[in-house]
Amino acid sequence: MFKNLHREFENKATDLFELQTKDNFSRYLLIRSLDRDHLKELIEKHTGEEVNKGKFEDFYEKLFDSKITNEEIIEYIKTEYPKVKESRKEQEEYLPDIIKDFGEVKCGIRNDNLNDTAKELVRDKTIKDKNDLEEKIDDLLENRIKGYLLWQYYNQVTNDLIEHIFNDHPNVIPTLRKIKFVDFLVQKGDKIIPFDLKITHISDDYFDLHKKGIIDSPEESHDSFSIEDNPSEQEIIKEKYKEYKRDLDLPNYGGLSKIEMLEILAEQNDELKNFVEDITKERNKMIEEIEENLLPVEWWNYKFQGERLFKNNNRFFVFLAFKNSFEDARPLKGRLELIEEKVKEKLDSIIKDDINTIKYYYSKDRGLEGAYKINSVSILVTE
Structure with missing residues (x-):
């Protein structure tokens, strides 16, 4: 056995x-x-x-x-x-003070793959001479790689501190030794359920799908949810930007993020400032909808997880989101008191509440492609 x-x-x-x-x-x-x-x-x-x-x-x-x-x-x-x-x-004596006023945190490296970042540089055919090369290396080290290392440190430290909130709760069985992909255990009846703690901001990509419409899939589907075809948040913002680009001589939008486009639009005139205020209110409304039903964002985080770190393990998600801002909500990960309040509330009821079962079809990697089921729980921390 x-x-x-x-x-x-x-x-x-x-x-x-x-x-x-x-x-x-x-x-x-x-x-x-x-x-x-x-x-x-x-x-x-x-x-x-x-x-x-x-x-x-x-x-x-x-x-x-x-x-x-x-x-x-x-x-x-x-x-x-x-x-x-x-x-x-x-x-961990000094860790809480280090992260208290940590400042801006940005990952900046897709899939945590520094090798791909290095390849971008060594294959850059726009480099004109050795000085140009060294300038680009210095810029990479000072900005993206430094930012990545700061983010990794912040990410690990806040994870360690937040894990204490879970392990101290009476409904949690802590692990005396680390188990891979298991941060803590919960007993429900005669079953011991392992959970991997995932603390993550709600992605801009998810807000796009939420705006398009996420609906329940038929029972026989491999996915818990499916996507409707309404305009996404990105499409709405970009369409407004394109409408005024020529008349107002706006910069090209090709490489601009949502927040960059909105910042440019808000500076133009009262009409566009009102548009930015309205789209921000819509974002706030979406967050309210998400908090009422967190199942779709749990599903999204399984279905669209990065292939390099793919795991089909039970997760307790702590989702982070700003209510009235399009900024990345990673800084909320350092708001330990706010997180503790929400975590304790959820853990108080976890024994009697149902644990979600998510169905999703994974297709981002041929070697991992297939239909999966898994258990999940989540909370949303906002500010």
């Missing part, structure tokens, strides 16, 4: 939904969340066998096959977690 579960968990790292239905998978997850010293202590207590050497897999199996109950493991985890938390907190 253990060997089969262990092999399937290791081999199906991108797809947990089917594995969750297997007998004793809850027990397997609980044991996987224990560190070596914890495993040794429990093995000796419940089998009488003293163990000092061996692979993690051997320790897992010995405890799995012992007479210890799942409830005893959970009780042990909750007893030991304060010591683990104290150790982690000591290492």
Whole structure:
């Protein structure tokens, strides 16, 4: 039993939904969340066998096959977690102050792939001479790569601090040792459900689809939702920009983002300023609609996830969005008190509330293409 579960968990790292239905998978997850010293202590207590050497897999199996109950493991985890938390907190002493006034954070590197960014530079045929090359390298280092490193640091630090909010909640079973793609566990009935914590801003691309219209798909569909054909937010803004481009001698819109087009339009005249105010109100209205039903944005984040980091694992999403701004909402990730309030409210009810089941067909990578199902939960943090 253990060997089969262990092999399937290791081999199906991108797809947990089917594995969750297997007998004793809850027990397997609980044991996987224990560190070596914890495993040794429990093995000796419940089998009488003293163990000092061996692979993690051997320790897992010995405890799995012992007479210890799942409830005893959970009780042990909750007893030991304060010591683990104290150790982690000591290492994080300075982190809250560092991120408090961190300033602007932009990722700037698609799919976290620095290699692709380097390729863009080395294949740039517009470079005229060595000085031009060095200037472009300096610009890349000072702007995109520096920004990327700052974002990675900010992202990791805020993740670590927000994880404490989850692990401290009584309805959460924390992990004493990191499990890949699992940040915390929740017990519902006799099932232990693993969750991967994902904290992310709502993408401009999602707002475009929301404006086009997202409707429930037929029951037999591979996707929970489908997209209607109304004008997207981007199309509405671009159409207005094109309408006035020639008369007002506006810059070409080809490389402009939504927020850049809106900033240019707002500076022109009262009519266009009113248009920008109206489209901002529409964005606010969309956020209100999204908060009432977060299922579509959960679906979008599975269906359109990047192929390099694709995983079909249960996720607890913390979505971030500004109500009256088109700016990227990443800075909200540092608003720990605001996030804590929303997280606690959701975790208070997670035991009795239904957990969502998302269906989606993934087609961004031929090797991963197919129909998937998975569980998800989410909250929306706005300001």
